[in-house]
Amino acid sequence: MRDQEPSPAASERRLSTKEAAELLGVKPETVYAYVSRGQLSSRRAPGGRGSTFDAREVEALARRNRREGGGSPGPAGELSVRTRLTLIEEDRYYFRGVDATELAARYSYEEVAEWLWTGTSRPGATFTAPEASVAVARRAVDALPEHAGPTDRLRVAVTAAAAADPLRFDLSEDTVLATARLLIPTLVEALPPKAYAGKDGSLAERLWGRLSHRDPDEASLRALDTALALLVDHDLAASTLAVRVAASARAHAYAAVSAGLGVIEGPLHGAASGHAHRMLLDVLDQDSAVPVVAEELRAGRRVPGLGHRIYTGEDPRARALFALLEEVPRAAPALAAARDVVATAARHAPLHANVDLALAVLTASSGMSATAGETIFAVSRTAGWIAHALEEYGERPLRMRPSGLYAGPRPPRPLPE
Incomplete structure (x- = not known):
């Protein structure tokens, strides 16, 4: 049930838990975590049904979270951190x-x-x-x-x-x-x-x-x-x-x-490139990617070196490294094996090679270990x-401190015997 909000004084506007959560862009449970950490103050609503929050405090916290970028939820509820390094x-x-x-x-x-x-x-x-x-x-x-x-x-x-x-x-x-x-x-x-x-x-x-x-x-x-x-x-x-x-x-x-x-x-x-390295050696040993890819899929595993959770198309790192490996004469067999893996796996799912596969070509063709x-x-x-x-x-200390969403039995419980 939605928290009840009291009639605000002219100088103080109060928000319900739901309204505070919407303004902060978090779940209601997180609003109470802010209270427990002393970042927000709360007041019981009339009749004791829920809590209310000072609108000015909530707005100030929302501005601070946006400015600092720490501990704020990103797309699909993921943690988002402001950075100037990599886009x-x-x-x-x-x-x-x-x-x-x-x-x-x-x-x-x-x-x-x-x-x-x-x-x-x-x-x-x-x-x-x-x-x-x-x-x-x-x-x-x-x-x-x-x-x-x-x-x-x-x-x-x-x-x-x-x-x-x-x-x-x-x-x-x-x-x-x-x-x-x-x-x-x-x-x-x-x-x-x-x-x-x-x-x-x-x-x-x-x-x-x-x-x-x-x-x-x-x-x-x-x-x-x-x-x-x-x-x-x-x-x-x-x-x-x-x-x-x-x-x-x-x-x-x-x-x-x-x-x-x-x-x-x-x-x-x-360690992902090591799996791709061993797979390439197996492909070279069997002179075909078909049985190797089939075994990976039969075992319920993803084919190493394919696909990426961020890139829907080609991994730009793989593209750049593969282009250089084309200039390495002794890399030709491993490159051919990698292409065979991509083509064979494409019958199952159209996935692009990622940087782990390119790195595996480099290590497998250079006499390096997996x-x-x-x-x-x-x-x-x-x-x-x-x-x-x-x-x-350069950021506020200990800002990387998310709150757990407790899902265990509610207290109080008796001491265990």
Whole structure:
């Protein structure tokens, strides 16, 4: 039943719960959560039937929510957070208003990261880690068992680097940016090398030597660098939201990155390219995508590397990376296998290839393991996580605090025996 509203005084207009919820754009339960957090005051309606709210308080809270963008519901009731970093629109995406695929085509990963962090261009930007930080991280990573996965190694490296940094609690922009420029190469150089991997050259060159035994040709190295640049950010993906929650609680940059790494390992996020990698190897082994795709569908699984919940058309990241892989001679078999998968699956559902399939072509054709795509994704996305942490540090603390909608038995209940 609708709350009863008292006759307002000339200087005070009262709103019912339903009216307050409509003005705030939330459910009635959320209005009471605002009351419990002290953001709204309420008054019982005459006869004790429901509550009323000061219209001026409700309007002020609605304005604040729109301005801060934190904790406000977005489309279809999803959480919406105001950001100046990435826009995804009409099957394209933009970093600070610039087409991200064009940035990745013209600039290195390090230069794209700098653009995302600062909105200014830093031609020739390179990231270099101090030897002491790398040594601490490498010792920690080397202590892990051989079966440890790439995200295990990166998480341990982040924790070790944090412990070695006495300035990690300084959340000023300059210090966080300095941390980012040191942390990313530390993560790369802490990984065990598969071939000679020095400290010189671009980040992509240093990462290659930790992912493949083969020497990279120019086209392959360019594809890896572009993949890093394309994956640097993608709005509020699950791992990025975790980073912003940590930053909202004023966790330092290393801890915020650790929060992202804790989420990225899931099979529906950073590890997705590994499934696509194994599928491509199966297609190459059987010389046909038909039995492989059939087995995925028979098992009730989605075909890896196809479709995207945001892009209704083609994933722009996949399109850009596939174009570069066309220039890599030894990628031809994996590219053909990927096309076979798309064509075969189209008989079941017309889905486009996503970036996980393109990343799988890169890793499968470069002598890398199935987990290499996860490493590439995590190293790349670290720059985006830092950008989001920086943005969140400038917002009201602890704003990323939604309220649970309790669905259990109503109290009071007797103590359990």
